[in-house]
Amino acid sequence: MSTLSDKTYRERVGIAFFPRSSEAVVDVCVRAERANVAHAWSVMPATALDTLTLLAAAATKTERITLGTSIVPAFTRHPLSFLTQVMALEGLAPGRFDLGIGTAHARTMVDVYHVDFDRPLR
Numbered sequence: 576m577s578t579l580s581d582k583t584y585r586e587r588v589g590i591a592f593f594p595r596s597s598e599a600v601v602d603v604c605v606r607a608e609r610a611n612v613a614h615a616w617s618v619m620p621a622t623a624l625d626t627l628t629l630l631a632a633a634a635t636k637t638e639r640i641t642l643g644t645s646i647v648p649a650f651t652r653h654p655l656s657f658l659t660q661v662m663a664l665e666g667l668a669p670g671r672f673d674l675g676i677g678t679a680h681a682r683t684m685v686d687v688y689h690v691d692f693d694r695p696l697r
Contacts, residue, residue: 601633604630608637630642644674
């Protein structure tokens with residue numbers, strides 16, 4: 576297992592972006608890989624395009640860059656369909672996908688998804 580200190584600066588650097596359009600996400604990831612950026616991370620906004628689907632598209636156009644999500648809200652997805660979607664993405668980018676998962680923000684869950692946030696994890 577390598578540590579952060581074992582990596583070069585370029586291996587430690589990544590980009591983060593907001594998924595504005597399908598084409599833009601793929602383009603950002605392809606251009607980042609061409610520039611030898613090691614990682615591309617995207618947020619998963621409540622009212623924007625599905626980040627996992629967009630990263631799957633980017634995975635088909637890239638070969639080396641690690642693709643990742645900052646936080647995918649667990650509340651809004653059925654565990655089984657979420658698992659199969661993540662497995663499909665890992666299949667497209669073996670060893671190049673990093674998944675961030677969490678509860679998201681209480682305000683977003685209540686106001687956007689109308690999900691009770693009293694006990695996010697049971």
